[in-house]
Amino acid sequence: MSNDRHSDKPYPATGAWTPDQPVGDRLFHTFATDRPFSLEGGGSLRNVTIAYETWGTLNEDASNAILVCHAWTGDSHAAGRSGKGHSDNGWWDGLIGPGHAIDTNKFFVVCSNVLGGCQGSTGPSSLHPDDGKPYGLRFPVVTIRDMVRAQGHLADALGVKSWRAVIGGSMGGMQALEWAILFPDRVRALVAIATSIEASAQQIAWGSIGRRALLMDPAYNNGDYYDAEPDCGPWNGLSVARMIAQVTFRTDTRFNEKFGRKLVNKNFHSDGIDLFSQFDVEGYLGHHGDRLVRRFDANSYLYIGKAMDLHDVSRGRGSTELAMARIKAPTLTMSIDSDILYPAYQQEIIQQLLKNADPRNRHETVSSIEGHDGFLMETVAVGFHIAQFLAETD
Amino acid sequence: MSNDRHSDKPYPATGAWTPDQPVGDRLFHTFATDRPFSLEGGGSLRNVTIAYETWGTLNEDASNAILVCHAWTGDSHAAGRSGKGHSDNGWWDGLIGPGHAIDTNKFFVVCSNVLGGCQGSTGPSSLHPDDGKPYGLRFPVVTIRDMVRAQGHLADALGVKSWRAVIGGSMGGMQALEWAILFPDRVRALVAIATSIEASAQQIAWGSIGRRALLMDPAYNNGDYYDAEPDCGPWNGLSVARMIAQVTFRTDTRFNEKFGRKLVNKNFHSDGIDLFSQFDVEGYLGHHGDRLVRRFDANSYLYIGKAMDLHDVSRGRGSTELAMARIKAPTLTMSIDSDILYPAYQQEIIQQLLKNADPRNRHETVSSIEGHDGFLMETVAVGFHIAQFLAETD
Numbered sequence: 001m002s003n004d005r006h007s008d009k010p011y012p013a014t015g016a017w018t019p020d021q022p023v024g025d026r027l028f029h030t031f032a033t034d035r036p037f038s039l040e041g042g043g044s045l046r047n048v049t050i051a052y053e054t055w056g057t058l059n060e061d062a063s064n065a066i067l068v069c070h071a072w073t074g075d076s077h078a079a080g081r082s083g084k085g086h087s088d089n090g091w092w093d094g095l096i097g098p099g100h101a102i103d104t105n106k107f108f109v110v111c112s113n114v115l116g117g118c119q120g121s122t123g124p125s126s127l128h129p130d131d132g133k134p135y136g137l138r139f140p141v142v143t144i145r146d147m148v149r150a151q152g153h154l155a156d157a158l159g160v161k162s163w164r165a166v167i168g169g170s171m172g173g174m175q176a177l178e179w180a181i182l183f184p185d186r187v188r189a190l191v192a193i194a195t196s197i198e199a200s201a202q203q204i205a206w207g208s209i210g211r212r213a214l215l216m217d218p219a220y221n222n223g224d225y226y227d228a229e230p231d232c233g234p235w236n237g238l239s240v241a242r243m244i245a246q247v248t249f250r251t252d253t254r255f256n257e258k259f260g261r262k263l264v265n266k267n268f269h270s271d272g273i274d275l276f277s278q279f280d281v282e283g284y285l286g287h288h289g290d291r292l293v294r295r296f297d298a299n300s301y302l303y304i305g306k307a308m309d310l311h312d313v314s315r316g317r318g319s320t321e322l323a324m325a326r327i328k329a330p331t332l333t334m335s336i337d338s339d340i341l342y343p344a345y346q347q348e349i350i351q352q353l354l355k356n357a358d359p360r361n362r363h364e365t366v367s368s369i370e371g372h373d374g375f376l377m378e379t380v381a382v383g384f385h386i387a388q389f390l391a392e393t394d
Numbered sequence: 395m396s397n398d399r400h401s402d403k404p405y406p407a408t409g410a411w412t413p414d415q416p417v418g419d420r421l422f423h424t425f426a427t428d429r430p431f432s433l434e435g436g437g438s439l440r441n442v443t444i445a446y447e448t449w450g451t452l453n454e455d456a457s458n459a460i461l462v463c464h465a466w467t468g469d470s471h472a473a474g475r476s477g478k479g480h481s482d483n484g485w486w487d488g489l490i491g492p493g494h495a496i497d498t499n500k501f502f503v504v505c506s507n508v509l510g511g512c513q514g515s516t517g518p519s520s521l522h523p524d525d526g527k528p529y530g531l532r533f534p535v536v537t538i539r540d541m542v543r544a545q546g547h548l549a550d551a552l553g554v555k556s557w558r559a560v561i562g563g564s565m566g567g568m569q570a571l572e573w574a575i576l577f578p579d580r581v582r583a584l585v586a587i588a589t590s591i592e593a594s595a596q597q598i599a600w601g602s603i604g605r606r607a608l609l610m611d612p613a614y615n616n617g618d619y620y621d622a623e624p625d626c627g628p629w630n631g632l633s634v635a636r637m638i639a640q641v642t643f644r645t646d647t648r649f650n651e652k653f654g655r656k657l658v659n660k661n662f663h664s665d666g667i668d669l670f671s672q673f674d675v676e677g678y679l680g681h682h683g684d685r686l687v688r689r690f691d692a693n694s695y696l697y698i699g700k701a702m703d704l705h706d707v708s709r710g711r712g713s714t715e716l717a718m719a720r721i722k723a724p725t726l727t728m729s730i731d732s733d734i735l736y737p738a739y740q741q742e743i744i745q746q747l748l749k750n751a752d753p754r755n756r757h758e759t760v761s762s763i764e765g766h767d768g769f770l771m772e773t774v775a776v777g778f779h780i781a782q783f784l785a786e787t788d
């Protein structure tokens with residue numbers, strides 16, 4: 001693929017971005033330098049850095065800031081070109097920009113790499129302040145709420161008292177929901193796409209099987225692979241984990257259209273067949289796994305996956321209903337009708353549980369054969385609904 | 395589980411049944427002793443043994459024989475109790491028996507372990523005639539057609555010129571279809587449940603990811619693990635592969651009902667949480683993986699999975715339409731409405747492509763929350779439709 005600038009390089013040692021590499025458009029905010037940042041699961045972190053990017057200009061009363069939250073393997077590069085420090089174009093480049101649905105002529109847009117990530121924010125590939133060596137499995141479990149509370153520190157530093165909107169799909173939608181529940185007065189509009197109030201048993205199943213596959217890779221070495229030579233990391237395990245996810249992100253229909261039953265460089269009758277002959281769809285999954293390992297840290301994959309499994313707005317709040325009753329912001333929920341991983345009923349539940357009686361609350365369904373990934377790919381339809389909702393909540 | 399008789403034993407060396415273990419209700423037929431059995435993929439096998447079981451009595455003109463075909467990890471023990479040689483009750487015990495839907499007072503029922511299997515039929519765990527060592531990866535690729543042609547040898551040996559019916563679900567349905575296409579005059583009624591005319595790209599994706607996970611297990615040792623000590627086989631890899639399949643066999647709805655978000659022996663707030671804390675659904679998947687490795691050979695899992703990926707009735711027959719036009723038998727197709735792995739449209743296509751204009755052809759849908767496994771679990775509904783169809787085709 002033309003924007004895969006790393007495809008001809010050897011695998012990096014970890015897949016994680018490190019400060020000795022090109023910074024690209026990253027900015028940084030560090031907090032918890034005086035006292036530790038306490039985490040929901042019981043652990044804590046010192047010297048927490050959050051990498052982020054911004055687009056547009058913050059107005060004088062800091063009222064035009066929109067927070068965009070990324071999904072599992074995303075990062076702060078939501079918009080803009082690929083280039084040094086950014087292996088790909090922004091993951092929502094079609095949505096964020098001058099004149100786009102999230103119009104940077106009007107809004108100051110912020111996207112931060114999540115806590116636990118590997119693109120500049122503190123995560124398992126970061127150096128432990130005690131010994132200067134990567135955390136690895138010493139990194140504490142983080143939750144979606146921890147990610148949001150870390151973003152809260154960033155908002156404070158930016159002078160953003162309340163967000164004009166918090167917007168996200170998939171795990172980004174979990175963060176958006178938690179923003180509106182944790183800080184109801186700091187969110188003036190909420191957009192939650194292809195996401196849920198809690199991870200379902202099936203979602204947990206997919207996540208945990210991927211983790212188990214990754215842990216099986218001998219090169220994972222109990223999470224201590226940061227000194228591995230290039231090409232010697234746990235890429236096989238991470239790739240298998242990614243392949244599992246990749247199938248759940250798409251649809252049977254799309255796969256039939258795109259691949260059917262074509263073989264990679266083979267004809268059954270003229271070439272014969274062996275146990276390892278590949279169909280096109282296997283080549284595609286291998287390619288996607290391969291791309292991920294070049295830009296993502298295996299431990300971040302584990303920790304962020306666990307954070308999604310632990311996602312549950314009801315935890316410690318009495319009930320789901322009580323949790324959702326905290327939301328003040330008008331809320332747009334959005335489904336992709338072919339999504340098999342976050343089925344539409346999960347977003348409808350979010351909408352049904354809102355108690356703010358805001359007339360601007362509404363649910364939209366995007367018709368697409370792309371499945372869960374439709375929230376990234378159907379930029380026209382997704383952008384249309386977001387733009388309309390932003391205008392209504394002006 | 396009460397019928398899991400092996401649960402307190404160490405893992406077997408291979409998961410495969412071997413002749414030094416209790417034979418149970420197995421019978422055997424061996425062919426290709428004079429000349430090799432040629433396979434569709436180009437390989438061949440000598441001294442092919444097919445393990446099978448029968449229930450009921452073959453009548454004088456051998457007109458009452460029904461062939462029941464098993465799925466991926468099934469075996470010839472379709473009915474009957476667990477006991478020595480059979481770790482579980484028959485996988486269709488509720489359907490096959492005296493007075494049951496497939497009535498053994500009336501029919502002579504046969505089920506054979508497939509070629510490539512590991513419960514007495516020749517497969518990768520069998521000994522190569524050349525050196526008396528397990529085939530392992532030296533075993534040739536087999537296809538569904540090869541499995542059916544091997545069953546053809548068994549039918550000859552039993553004196554069954556034509557089957558009263560050939561019945562199967564999932565991979566069993568692929569065999570049933572191929573029986574009716576390869577040998578149109580030997581099948582007098584066809585029942586194809588939760589199956590397809592060809593493996594879809596998504597099905598291939600799931601299968602191939604499972605295989606890749608299994609191959610990653612260091613204990614797999616390139617397929618050469620038959621001398622491994624008990625507890626040292628590629629059980630971790632096989633278990634992960636099985637877990638992937640297990641999620642595709644069930645449904646989101648069922649998982650929500652059965653597991654929800656319960657943790658195994660943990661409370662998030664009082665116990666804290668770590669990266670390896672498990673949810674109930676993870677424990678369930680682990681249990682299923684664990685059960686499989688006690689009774690199934692990892693190489694058989696690979697070869698049979700590949701056979702399913704290669705399933706395509708059109709191969710070498712001009713087109714799907716021409717292939718399906720060969721079927722003479724009246725055909726009952728059946729869908730489980732919640733099946734995410736073999737969606738209903740795949741069975742509807744089978745029905746639509748029939749060209750025999752038999753008025754008894756029909757499609758039935760079973761309403762169930764069990765997903766693909768509904769073909770095994772909904773014995774009352776599945777049995778009802780089979781019994782009715784058998785009466786109509788009498």
